[in-house]
Amino acid sequence: MNLETLPLQLRDAIVGLFPPALQWSVHHVLSITVILTVFGLFFAFTTIAERKLLARVQNRLGPNRSGLPWFRQLKLWGLTQPFADAIKAFTKEDVVPAAADKVLHFLAPVLIVAFSLLGFAVLPFGRHLIPVELDAALLYFFAAGAATELAIFMAGWGSRNKYSLLAAMRALAQLISYELPLLLSVVPVVMVCGTLSTKEIALAQGGWTFGVLPHWHVFTPWGLAAFLIFLVATLAESNRSPFDLPEAESELIAGHLTEYSGFKYALFFMAEYFGLTALSGLGVTLFLGGWQAPCAFLEFIPSYLWFMLKLVGMIVFFIWVRGTLLRLRIDQLTRLSWKFLVPLALLNLGNGAFWALTTDWTGPLALARWAISAAIVIVPFVLLGRQLTTGQTTRTYRYAPS
Amino acid sequence: MSLFPHLTAPPGPTVRAVHDEFHGDLLEVSMGPQHPSTHGVFRMVVTLDGEQIVKLKPVFGYLHRNHEKIAENTSYLSSMPYTDRLDYLCSMSNNWAYALAVEKLGGLTVPDRAQYLRVIMAELTRLVNHSCLVGFLFNDLGTSFTPLLYAFREREKILDLFESLSGSRMMCNYQRFGGCRVDPTPEWLATASALVDNFPKFLDEYETMLSGNEIMLARTQGVGRVAAAQAINAGITGPGLRACGVDYDVRKVDGYGFYPRFDFRVPLGAHGDTYDRYMMRILEMRESVKILQQAFRDLPAGPVMDPKAKLRGFRPKAGEAYGRLEGPKGELGFYLISDGSPNPWRYRVRPPSLINLTLLEEMCLGHTIADAVVILGSIDIVLGEVDR
Numbered sequence: 001m002n003l004e005t006l007p008l009q010l011r012d013a014i015v016g017l018f019p020p021a022l023q024w025s026v027h028h029v030l031s032i033t034v035i036l037t038v039f040g041l042f043f044a045f046t047t048i049a050e051r052k053l054l055a056r057v058q059n060r061l062g063p064n065r066s067g068l069p070w071f072r073q074l075k076l077w078g079l080t081q082p083f084a085d086a087i088k089a090f091t092k093e094d095v096v097p098a099a100a101d102k103v104l105h106f107l108a109p110v111l112i113v114a115f116s117l118l119g120f121a122v123l124p125f126g127r128h129l130i131p132v133e134l135d136a137a138l139l140y141f142f143a144a145g146a147a148t149e150l151a152i153f154m155a156g157w158g159s160r161n162k163y164s165l166l167a168a169m170r171a172l173a174q175l176i177s178y179e180l181p182l183l184l185s186v187v188p189v190v191m192v193c194g195t196l197s198t199k200e201i202a203l204a205q206g207g208w209t210f211g212v213l214p215h216w217h218v219f220t221p222w223g224l225a226a227f228l229i230f231l232v233a234t235l236a237e238s239n240r241s242p243f244d245l246p247e248a249e250s251e252l253i254a255g256h257l258t259e260y261s262g263f264k265y266a267l268f269f270m271a272e273y274f275g276l277t278a279l280s281g282l283g284v285t286l287f288l289g290g291w292q293a294p295c296a297f298l299e300f301i302p303s304y305l306w307f308m309l310k311l312v313g314m315i316v317f318f319i320w321v322r323g324t325l326l327r328l329r330i331d332q333l334t335r336l337s338w339k340f341l342v343p344l345a346l347l348n349l350g351n352g353a354f355w356a357l358t359t360d361w362t363g364p365l366a367l368a369r370w371a372i373s374a375a376i377v378i379v380p381f382v383l384l385g386r387q388l389t390t391g392q393t394t395r396t397y398r399y400a401p402s
Numbered sequence: 403m404s405l406f407p408h409l410t411a412p413p414g415p416t417v418r419a420v421h422d423e424f425h426g427d428l429l430e431v432s433m434g435p436q437h438p439s440t441h442g443v444f445r446m447v448v449t450l451d452g453e454q455i456v457k458l459k460p461v462f463g464y465l466h467r468n469h470e471k472i473a474e475n476t477s478y479l480s481s482m483p484y485t486d487r488l489d490y491l492c493s494m495s496n497n498w499a500y501a502l503a504v505e506k507l508g509g510l511t512v513p514d515r516a517q518y519l520r521v522i523m524a525e526l527t528r529l530v531n532h533s534c535l536v537g538f539l540f541n542d543l544g545t546s547f548t549p550l551l552y553a554f555r556e557r558e559k560i561l562d563l564f565e566s567l568s569g570s571r572m573m574c575n576y577q578r579f580g581g582c583r584v585d586p587t588p589e590w591l592a593t594a595s596a597l598v599d600n601f602p603k604f605l606d607e608y609e610t611m612l613s614g615n616e617i618m619l620a621r622t623q624g625v626g627r628v629a630a631a632q633a634i635n636a637g638i639t640g641p642g643l644r645a646c647g648v649d650y651d652v653r654k655v656d657g658y659g660f661y662p663r664f665d666f667r668v669p670l671g672a673h674g675d676t677y678d679r680y681m682m683r684i685l686e687m688r689e690s691v692k693i694l695q696q697a698f699r700d701l702p703a704g705p706v707m708d709p710k711a712k713l714r715g716f717r718p719k720a721g722e723a724y725g726r727l728e729g730p731k732g733e734l735g736f737y738l739i740s741d742g743s744p745n746p747w748r749y750r751v752r753p754p755s756l757i758n759l760t761l762l763e764e765m766c767l768g769h770t771i772a773d774a775v776v777i778l779g780s781i782d783i784v785l786g787e788v789d790r
Contacts, residue, residue: 054547058552059552060551162429163431165429166431166450166771169452241544241545241546242544244544250439250541250543250775251771251774252771253437322546323548324545325617326540326544326617326618327545327621327772328544328617328621329620329770329772330453330770332620389616389619389620392619392623393619394613394614394619395672395673395677395681397671397685398672399667399669399670400667400669401649402654402668
């Protein structure tokens, strides 16, 4: 039995049970079911992992009470908490404000989950595991991802709440500001790999130098810069701290979620995590080698486990950031994007082109290639960063003469 | 048709039109009294131009509970536990301020040990209040509770001390006119002294991680600026005044209690912005630690109550007295008029929280709604004291 192709064999076995006319649709329904189940569970355990990790960051224990009904002895470290939360969300009253636009108010949570799930279709989860092979997978992914902000705006507008409205405005500003660096950070990968297909991009990062140094994009100067821009933009796109302005709880109560309760609220919550997971998965695919193993001798572990491992790593990083950083103000948020990330990403575009044109540089020229490529990103990084923080220093204080 | 037409929501956001075609409409938002970051039941009616504040009206009184009138109808001793409820984070200083006023009125003296204990309690209270404040300020700045819980870890240790001494974490009811209620055990003093010695570690940790954070600097420097003259005119006291560079600390000015015996400095800001107000608190906590270490070193033996003080049935001669001290939030004063009866004829509190709020609109104008929350957090209010 081959672990690597086990999911495929299972799928083919199930599809084979159906008459040939139905096999095409069963194949896709099966893919959708697997995505919904795997990432539904992944979402559930991300929430409990986030709560537990945040609690550890904050010198607390986190949820540790919920076990199983009838098996009180099994403590399970509170791991069944997400299911208890789901039951609670289902049974809560669904409040719709009297003045709300009922259609939009209902449609927003439905659409946001739908849009945020679309991205999973083109992620290569393993060597052979990709739900839909699209030639323009990246274009499709970003088109689907951008639509979620539309749903946020619907929620903000449809609620007829001032906080929701402000949050909706912020969400739009954030979308416009961060969609650009997100896309620009991805373009060098497309240039170097010469393809928009996520499957091909993951394949292109195969191979190792001396069997231990993987050829992932993140280990090149342009790739590292692009990855960092991608990370920041991902934080902003998925409304995570420190860019969680649309739902800034200290100013806007819950932002666009203020007028949502019960399961609709849970849907928004779910969509947020789906979006984060999909974007993290894309980051893994584009920069961290996708499903490729980090070392040659570790290839015996199935590729989809490597993908999951890297995905979990990204999510843990995002949780860590959430437990650490302060929130930016809306003008600072847009300034960071337009004056720092966008210029840097544009320069990195040239960097990617340089890298793609100089593939034949070997020997000492290879070193020069690395040095030039590094200089193209480090120098503007320092200069732009300095301009971003001018006038901000820690201060020394005087004491009253006694 | 609704049963309660006056209770149904208006058809949409109330938008107030400005008579100017270019600038569009203004949005009036009522932040509070059930808003998550107005520090209690405070309400700000803000008029927004986009995200910018063009008008801000503070509304308070939701927690009004007739504190002064109730105190005028009870004996002097019965008001003591009620002062705990003014600024419920700083019951020890509230007790002391009230005790100061009554002692002036009745001409009571306080034994040396009690004077030292009062300083210890007041400075521990300052640590509690300021660590709460910096924690909540970061919550207003958008961290998901991490700095707040770090601060609360230290605060809880001090509250545990208060509880073991007075029986209550926050409503201590510890001071009496003429001294203190109970004498701490040597073990209590040893624990407290060890806690104080370890406190700078927490401050160092806090400062390393947060005071130089770039987002923190960007969010607070130049935000909510107050000029020194403006602050003096508005009667602002406490760290908010000293952040503007005005050297005014009642501990130095009045020298009440045994404060002249202690060696400590008063930090002064230069810009009067939110960052200065935050740093004043951090630096004051460091000075408080110094005062506490001196107090634990020099604490004399002896009684903790003036034997001549008569708590029950206390009837001061007719007259008036104003007792004030440097509370963690500013100058806290109690003004008492006695007509010789067992109750004060007039009882008046000078609440620093309320008076420090007077400049809120001036501080917030032109900043965004996100800044307003941070500015309010840096003013440091407790609604129990604002509304009384």
